[in-house]
Amino acid sequence: MTVKHGQTADERTGRDPGHDDARPAGPEDRRGLITELVLDRGSVSAQDLSERFGVSVMTVHRDLDELQRQGVLRKSRGVATAQPSGTFESNVAYRRRVNTDAKKAVAAHAARLVEPGASVLLDDSTTAARIIPHLAALPPLTVATNYLGALTELSRIENMHVVALGGTYDVQHDSFLGTTCVEAIRSMRFDVAFVSTSAVTAGHAYHQEDRIVAVKREMVAAADTCHLLLDHSKLTRGALHRLLPLDRFTSVIVDSATPDDALSQLREHDVRVEVAPDAG
């Protein structure tokens, strides 16, 4: 399996830094591992999972119920089955625990593009949201987003001008979408926007959901400069709906784990690529 445990939960250990070989395993981690297993093997039985993680079947059921609620998998009489490709990839809950380090690095790099006093637009991506802590250092800033989690985080920063784009709440993304949102964006203007997407191929950005595409497009249109935030995992995939050609973005920021051929492929399409150095 070769799980690179990309510490989803921050260090909850505390004391005894010496040896932790196997069993910290909070429920969050376990669910992450279950997800990978199911995604990898197509389906796994609850019984199997129970033994594998050394927890009761009840606990496994609870995990599976939660993952099912998040839309990551389906469960039916003892077996967890992977969701048809793509549909789970746009879940906050799922996205939030994937490639955390890469996202942090990209976000940190992106934050440097924000001038003091600027108006900033963030989309409903976990990557864009990771910029926020960096933004805290340079108010007065205007930051707009349709991502509920980000709004909550922003609201706690002092001297920060926070704008909510309205819309209909979407559980899967924890964000506000729809006409209301699009209209709201249309009536504003931003210095810089940070947008992410789930897939990039052949000089185009893609996303598997229609209504998300509509919002992101409007975001790009409403900003003077617009940066696309990616991690390398996005570069090998495709998705249903075409978002925009990459040259519509002022720059595309990727993490340092991006393979060279992917980079040169991007550059072929006249895209200004920036590689974010590893987080320090």
Next chain:
Amino acid sequence: MTVKHGQTADERTGRDPGHDDARPAGPEDRRGLITELVLDRGSVSAQDLSERFGVSVMTVHRDLDELQRQGVLRKSRGVATAQPSGTFESNVAYRRRVNTDAKKAVAAHAARLVEPGASVLLDDSTTAARIIPHLAALPPLTVATNYLGALTELSRIENMHVVALGGTYDVQHDSFLGTTCVEAIRSMRFDVAFVSTSAVTAGHAYHQEDRIVAVKREMVAAADTCHLLLDHSKLTRGALHRLLPLDRFTSVIVDSATPDDALSQLREHDVRVEVAPDAG
């Protein structure tokens, strides 16, 4: 700058509904008392407060910092000074700890006016927000609001259709205001709206803030039926900006502690008044 840690937590009292006379004194209560003291005496020293409540000076400092952040008072080298009159009255943090029981009762009563499947509009008042737990029982419902705290709470309810009105974030109210918000409301239509305000006299509702008035007016206009939620403390005050005449509301809901003369005064103005029974 400094990132502010968590919101003031909501009721953490829990059990023991009977009597609390003197010494449980959570920080919330203590801050309430500090507020009263400062409001009453104009200014109080940290030293004084430390002795009066039997806590360390450090703790007093933390209290004062928090209250200052909430806009209730100012603090400078050991003394806390009252904020110019009125400005603190519209703070979430301040409002949230006043007349909790009355608000609960009013909210519970108001919730009965919501039909299953209805579209509901809530303003940025703590009273209106208290309706939410009752709403959880009857989805599918559409609920719109500009109150961030309420949005967060709503987002956790399953099968609930949640709509965010956009706008510029306002720390004092923990809500979104401004043109964006007004425009968003204007483009929608609701079955029922629940609105509160800070003062009622002479057949009119008042509020001390301009931009809030603008939003509330639009809310009333956008709803087929609209109910004004009050507790008795609002009936003896006035405020700067006139909101609307009371007969614009389908009904006015008050708590049972409302004095009789206040009730009859309301009825004189052709207002349909409903008295919410005490919470059970």
Next chain:
DNA sequence: TCGACTTAACAAAATCTCGTGTGACGAACA
């Protein structure tokens, strides 16, 4: 109907959160 899978309910355990104090350190006042 049988046997598995599921869920509900309760209690125990692990964990996290919050409020608080202490002492060290820096900043402001006199």
Next chain:
DNA sequence: TGTTCGTCACACGAGATTTTGTTAAGTCGA
């Protein structure tokens, strides 16, 4: 320049939340 005030960093403990297992009572499919 010394003294007082304010803040930071850490630790401790009570209380609340979350996580978990167990037992018992459903459900579903064959």
